[in-house]
Amino acid sequence: MSTAHGARARARIEVTAAIKDEARRQLAAEGAARLSLRAVARELGMVSSALYRYFPSRDDLLTALIIDAYDSLGESAEAAHQASADPYARWIAVCAAVRGWALDHPHEYALIYGSPVPGYTAPDTTVPPAARVGLLLIGIARDAHEGQGLDRPALPADLRPEAERMAADLAPDLPPETVTALVAAWAQLYGLVGFELFGQFNRVVEDREGFFRHAAGQLAEGVGLMPGSV
Amino acid sequence: MSTAHGARARARIEVTAAIKDEARRQLAAEGAARLSLRAVARELGMVSSALYRYFPSRDDLLTALIIDAYDSLGESAEAAHQASADPYARWIAVCAAVRGWALDHPHEYALIYGSPVPGYTAPDTTVPPAARVGLLLIGIARDAHEGQGLDRPALPADLRPEAERMAADLAPDLPPETVTALVAAWAQLYGLVGFELFGQFNRVVEDREGFFRHAAGQLAEGVGLMPGSV
DNA sequence: TGTACATCAGTGAACGCGCGTTCACTGATGTAC
DNA sequence: TGTACATCAGTGAACGCGCGTTCACTGATGTAC
Numbered sequence: 001m002s003t004a005h006g007a008r009a010r011a012r013i014e015v016t017a018a019i020k021d022e023a024r025r026q027l028a029a030e031g032a033a034r035l036s037l038r039a040v041a042r043e044l045g046m047v048s049s050a051l052y053r054y055f056p057s058r059d060d061l062l063t064a065l066i067i068d069a070y071d072s073l074g075e076s077a078e079a080a081h082q083a084s085a086d087p088y089a090r091w092i093a094v095c096a097a098v099r100g101w102a103l104d105h106p107h108e109y110a111l112i113y114g115s116p117v118p119g120y121t122a123p124d125t126t127v128p129p130a131a132r133v134g135l136l137l138i139g140i141a142r143d144a145h146e147g148q149g150l151d152r153p154a155l156p157a158d159l160r161p162e163a164e165r166m167a168a169d170l171a172p173d174l175p176p177e178t179v180t181a182l183v184a185a186w187a188q189l190y191g192l193v194g195f196e197l198f199g200q201f202n203r204v205v206e207d208r209e210g211f212f213r214h215a216a217g218q219l220a221e222g223v224g225l226m227p228g229s230v
Numbered sequence: 231m232s233t234a235h236g237a238r239a240r241a242r243i244e245v246t247a248a249i250k251d252e253a254r255r256q257l258a259a260e261g262a263a264r265l266s267l268r269a270v271a272r273e274l275g276m277v278s279s280a281l282y283r284y285f286p287s288r289d290d291l292l293t294a295l296i297i298d299a300y301d302s303l304g305e306s307a308e309a310a311h312q313a314s315a316d317p318y319a320r321w322i323a324v325c326a327a328v329r330g331w332a333l334d335h336p337h338e339y340a341l342i343y344g345s346p347v348p349g350y351t352a353p354d355t356t357v358p359p360a361a362r363v364g365l366l367l368i369g370i371a372r373d374a375h376e377g378q379g380l381d382r383p384a385l386p387a388d389l390r391p392e393a394e395r396m397a398a399d400l401a402p403d404l405p406p407e408t409v410t411a412l413v414a415a416w417a418q419l420y421g422l423v424g425f426e427l428f429g430q431f432n433r434v435v436e437d438r439e440g441f442f443r444h445a446a447g448q449l450a451e452g453v454g455l456m457p458g459s460v
Numbered sequence: 461t462g463t464a465c466a467t468c469a470g471t472g473a474a475c476g477c478g479c480g481t482t483c484a485c486t487g488a489t490g491t492a493c
Numbered sequence: 494t495g496t497a498c499a500t501c502a503g504t505g506a507a508c509g510c511g512c513g514t515t516c517a518c519t520g521a522t523g524t525a526c
Contacts (some may be wrong), residue, residue: 008468015469031348033263038512043287050470053444058513114345115429118261156505159444162437170434181512183434184422184445190430191421192414199345200360200420202401206412207392214389215414238489238501245502268479279481280503288480467523478512483505490500 015067016054018044020068021034023061027107032062032117051228055108059120066122069108074132076101078226085145088220088227095189095216102193109197124162134186138171141178149158151224185219192216246284248274250298253291257337262292262347269385276435289350297359304362306331311366317374318450318457323444324366325419331421339427343420364416368401371408374455381454383411408454415449422446 022040030036037058041048055061080097084090102109111117138146144150153161155177163176171179192215195201196208205211217227252270260266261351267288271278285291310327314320332339341347342360374380385393393406401409422445425431427439435441447457 001450011469029348031263031345033261034348036512046285046469047471048512049273049472049516053469062498111346113424113428114325115261115340118259118264153448156444156447159437159440160437162440164518165436166434180441181448182446183431183441184448187425187430188418188421190425191418194343194424196342200343200417201413204396204447205392206395207389210392211388211410211413214386214410215418217386218383218411218414222448240504266479267481276502277504279483279505282481283502386462464522465524465526467521469519469521471518471520473516473518475515476513479510480508482508485504485506486502487499487504488502491498493496493498 012054019051019054019061020064022208023065024108027065027111031107032065032111032120035062037061058141060119062120063123063126065108066112066126069105069112070126070129072105072108073098073101073112074129074136077133079137081140085227086223087140087147087149090140090143091137091220091223091225092213092216094133094140095219098133098189098212099193099196099212102197106197109193113194114198137182137186138179139173141174141182141223145174145178148206149226150178151226153177153222153224155180181223185223188219189216239439242284249281249284249291250294253295254338257295257341261337262295262341262350265292267291288305292347292350293353293356295338296342296356299335299342300356300359300362302335302338303328303331304344304359304366307353307363307366311370316458317370317377317379318455320370320373321367321453321455322443322446324363324370325449326443327427328363328419329423329442332427336427339423343424344428361398367412367416368404369451371404371412371455372401375404379456380408383407383452383454385410411453415453418449419446 019040022043023035026035026039026043028038035058037051037055038048040061040169041051051061055064076097077094080093081090084093102113141150152175159180160176163180166183167174167176167179170183174182192212196205201208220227249270252273253265256265256269256273260269265288267281267285268278270291271281281291285294307324307327310323311320314323332343369423372378382405390393390406393410396413397404397406400413404412422442426435426442431438450457
């Protein structure tokens with residue numbers, strides 16, 4: 001009976017999810033560097049060796065958490081993208097979604113954008129999920145570009161070769177000036193989010209959301225996206 | 231004899247420094263969350279309990295490392311500031327100094343600007359050293375402002391109260407628009423540095439230094455600093 | 461439908477290791493007279 | 494200059510705890526005939 005088979009398979013999926021959920025909970029208390037298989041097992045009422053039926057090692061569990069985090073962030077950002085109409089509004093919405101997700105999942109944010117976990121190297125399987133937000137920002141610029149709603153940022157002559165290389169790699173249909181500005185804005189977005197999340201704005205910025213929306217708008221303009229353009 | 235007294239005091243300073251140096255070395259291998267007093271002692275050929283003559287606990291050692299890191303970064307930035315003439319050049323030089331220090335001290339950078347160490351709360355003694363780079367950036371804007379070389383960035387009406395509050399706190403002599411842009415640029419600077427350092431630019435940006443200098447220039451212009459202005 | 465067999469989740473003990481912190485102590489260095 | 498005393502760096506044992514991973518195993522679930 002395939003129902004029986006399905007039961008075992010379903011149990012496996014459920015236990016795997018329970019392990020990851022508990023591990024995410026521990027991320028909050030201990031941080032990624034101290035994430036402990038034994039503590040996860042203990043909390044689930046299992047014996048630590050049982051986890052090895054689900055993840056071959058601690059690092060594989062970490063990898064699963066990282067991929068899940070990138071995917072969860074990516075989904076939030078993509079939902080915000082679809083819920084907005086013109087490119088400028090989409091840019092702001094995607095930036096706000098990144099910030100909102102980070103505030104809702106601070107420890108998962110730290111896992112993917114904080115200090116690297118010493119002794120751990122992320123495998124290539126993390127690359128596509130990690131690229132989702134960046135691809136979304138490129139897509140917004142592309143829409144604006146095709147709709148003639150994109151200014152061309154300045155670019156010093158000595159950076160042109162690098163800008164052309166980046167454009168060829170990331171978005172051959174966009175001007176190199178735009179691609180360069182996009183990459184910078186992408187990194188700067190995470191500077192804003194990280195500073196708020198990690199406490200650097202304590203006693204400095206109070207209206208965090210208002211400040212962020214304004215800064216996100218400045219980032220958009222740096223890329224050449226203007227409010228109200230289509 | 232005060233020479234004798236001096237010898238004991240000097241020994242204390244030297245051992246304290248040796249402990250911090252070894253701890254910094256271990257930061258690289260293990261990360262802050264896993265920094266271990268016993269491992270530091272072992273490496274120095276001491277018994278672990280001996281470290282308690284120098285630091286009352288592991289967290290106090292961490293605090294010392296954090297303060298040293300902020301001060302070391304602050305000194306690099308201040309040296310770069312003094313070595314340049316006009317405000318725009320100083321801005322670029324200070325940004326480049328932050329990046330250079332981060333590349334030279336990646337694990338100390340992660341300690342102060344990466345994920346917070348779980349279970350550790352930085353005491354107030356870390357606040358003044360942490361403020362050094364920010365104060366430098368404010369000072370540069372002030373010099374430009376006094377020399378009439380500062381444009382006034384845009385500011386949406388709904389952010390004006392917060393902007394005025396921040397200006398009153400951080401730099402009452404500067405326009406609120408400028409202060410707001412400064413805070414954003416400050417956070418964004420660390421986004422650029424962090425992305426390069428933590429590997430997010432792998433397979434994306436190749437000419438890291440050229441890219442960074444351009445982005446730092448864009449940050450300056452966002453604050454209203456124009457190249458060649460005095 | 462019933463039986464023999466294979467799969468595989470979970471157990472429990474063990475290996476060899478690490479940690480922060482406390483405490484009573486030794487012995488060298490420094491101070492006061 | 495010499496002596497008695499105080500200071501304090503460093504020792505070594507102990508407390509009570511944690512970790513990742515391996516391995517032979519039990520027993521329930523699932524499969525093939």
